[in-house]
Amino acid sequence: MTDSKLSTFDRKDGQLVIAHVLFAFAALLLGGIAGMLQGMVKGGTITLPANIGYYELLTAHGVLMALIFTTYFIVGFLYSGVSQTLGGRLLPLTKRLGWIGYWLMSIGTLIGVVVILLGKASVLYTFYAPMKASPWFYVALALVVIGSWLSGFGIFYQYVQWRKTNKGKLSPLFAFMSVITMLLWQIATIGVAIEVVVQLIPWSFGWVETVNVVLSRTLFWFFGHPLVYFWLLPAYMCWYVIIPKIIGGKIFSDALARMSFVLFLLFSIPVGFHHQLMEPGISHFWKYLQVVLTFMVVIPSLMTAFSLFATFELNGRSKGTKGLFGWVKVLPWKDVRFFAPFMGMLIFIPAGAGGLINASNQMNAVVHNTLWVTGHFHLTVATSVALTFFGIVYWLIPVVTGRVLTPRLNKLGIIQTVIWCVGMFFMSGSMHTVGLLGSPRRTAYSTYDDHPDAIMWIPYHVAMAIGGIILFVGVLLIIYNIIALMRAPKGETEYPIGEVSDASEPTPRFLENWKLWIALTVILIVIAYTIPVIDQINNPTPGSPGYVTW
Amino acid sequence: MHMHRLEKIWLTAGVSMLVVFLLVLGIMTFGRGIAPPNEHIHRIDPTKVSETPPFDKPQITKIGDNVYKAVMVAYAFGYDPIPMEVPAGATVHFEITSSDVVHGFEIPGTNVNVMVTPGEVSHVSHTFDKPGEYLILCNEYCGIAHEMMKTTLVVK
C-alpha cells in the first residue's frame, strides 16, 4: 500500500487528471460568458446581436455548466483519488478506459457545442420533446454519456482488482465513495440513454413519425434527479475525506460516511417524478410515492451535516477549544483549500431547504418553472458543488503536476471565493424572491406588454444581472488561478487524504456488500417506476411529431 | 453500527419533521383534494386538436352559479380563446391542451401553475376573489418567442 504522505503522484495518471480538469474549466469559461450575457439581457442592459439567440446561449450555458464542467471535473477528481488510494498508480486498462472515455466525451461535446451555436439545437439542456433538435445534438449527447460509462468502468476495474489483491481489507473510503458515485451514474444514465437512443435519435432522423412525450420526460427525469447527486457526491467526498486532513483533524466516522453514500445510491433514483409534479399523465399516487422516497434521500444529508460539524468540533476539542462553538476559532479560515469547500457546505443549508420545498408535492405549484428553481440550483450545483470543486483545485493541480500552492495563489483563491459568494448572494437571492413573485425561468427579456406583475419583477432581474456580472469576474479569476497553478513553483504536495478518528467504530463488512445494495436500488426503482411506466407504454399519450419552434 | 446519542436525537428530530411534512401533504392530497394538478388522465391526439371537441371551439362558458369552464388551447406563442372575462368571485375550471410543444400555464400570485403537454389535457381550477387583470403566461420554454407567450383573464 502506498504511503500517501511521501510518494509522488504518478505522472501519467496526473496527465489524465489534468486533461479532465482543464477541459472542465474551459467549459466553465464558455458557459460563464453565456450566463453573464443572459443575465444582462434579462436585466434590460443589452440586446443581443441578431445572430445570437437568448435560448441558444441558454442551451449552451446549461449543457456546458451542468453536463460538461461537472462530469469532467468529477471524473478527473475521482481518478486522482482512485490512483492515490488504490495502489498509487492506475492499472493499464484503467488508464486506457479513462482516456477513451475522455476522447469520446470530448468529441461528443465538440459536436454538441457546434450544433448548438449553429442554432440547430435551441432546446435547452433538458431537450424536452416534441421540440426537435438536429439529430447530431442527440448523437453528441449519446457520445458524452457512453464516454462517461467507459470512465466509470475504469474505476470499477481498478477497485475490483484492488479487492482481489487485498482480501479481507476494508477498501479506502475515497475509492468506496467513487464506486458508489459512478454506480449511481451508470444506473441513472440508463433512463436518458433509452430516451435518446430509442426515442429521440430515430425520431429526429425521421425514421419514426411521432414520440411519446410523457414517456420521454419520465425517462429524462429518471436520469435528471440522480444527476444532481452525481454532482453532489464528489463534493461530499471532499467534505468527508479531504477536509478533515486539511484542517488537521480526523474523519468522524468511516462507517457512517459509507452508510450515507449507500443511502444516496438507494434513494437518489426512484424519485424523478418530483420534477414532474405539475404535469398531466402521471397519477397523484405515484407522484406522492416518489415524494416520500425523495424525503428519504434527505436523511443521508442530515447525517452528513452532523458528521461534518462533529469533525469540526472534535478537531477543536482536541486542540483545546471549549464551549459550544469554540471549534470555529481553530478552523483554517485563511486556507482556501478549506474556506472554499466550507462556504460550499454553509450554502448547502439554504440550498437543501429550497430542495425540500421544491419536492413537496402540491407545494411545488408555488415555485414550479419560476426563477426560484433557478435560484435553487445556483446554490446547490453552482455554489456548494462548484466552490468545493474550486477549493479542490488548489491542492489537486499541485499534487498531480509536482508543484506547490503559493501564499499569493492561496490569497487569490480566498478572494475568488468571496467574490463568488457575493455575486451568488445577489443573483440567487433575487432569483428566489422574484420566483416567489411568479417570474418564470428560462425566459428572455419581457414585460408581457407592460403588465404590472412583470414590471414589479424588473428590479430583481437587474439585481440578478449585477450578481451575474460579479460571478463572471469570479469565473475569470478562477481561470486565472488555474493557469497560475499550472505554472506554480515545482515541489511536492501531499494528497490530502483524511485519517479516521481512533474513536470511530470499526466498519461493518455489510456496507461493502455490492450485490445487496445494487439489488435494493433496483427493487426501489421497480417499485417506484414499473407500474406508471408500463401504463405510459400500454396506455400511451398519443404521439407528437417534431417541432422546430426557434 | 454505533451512533452517538446526540446524532440519534438529531436524526429522530429531522426524520420526525419530514414525516410531519409528508403527513400534511398526504392528507391534503388524498383527504382534502388539495393535490398536484391533473388527477384525471385525459388524452387527445395532439395533431387533431383543432378538430377534437371541446378544443375545436376554445371558449369560456358558465356552467353554474359563478362557476365557469374555460376550454383552452396553448400553442407557440399564445393561448386561445381571447379575450377571457369572468365576474369577481368566479370559480374557473381550466381545461387546456397544447397543439404543438409542451407549454406552461401560470397565473402569478396564485397556485395555478401547470404543464400543458401535447397529447394530454391539463385540469386546474381557481376561484378569483379579487377583481383585476390576471396575467397568464407560459413558463415552459417553447421556442423563440417564448417570452411573449401570454394572455390575460379579466375579473370584473
Next chain:
Amino acid sequence: MRDDRSVSKPHEGHSEPEKKEQSLKGAFASVMILGAFLAITWIGVFILFVARD
C-alpha cells in the same frame, strides 16, 4: 498512521465509556439550528401556498 482501517481490529471499538461518548454538543446545536432553518423556510412557503388558495 494508517489512512484506512481494517475491520479486524475489535479492541478499538470498546474504549472507556466517557471516551466513547465525546462531547458533541456543538455539533448537535449546529444541526438543530440547521433543522430549524429547514422547518421555518418550509412552513413559510406552505403558508404562501395555503394563502393563495
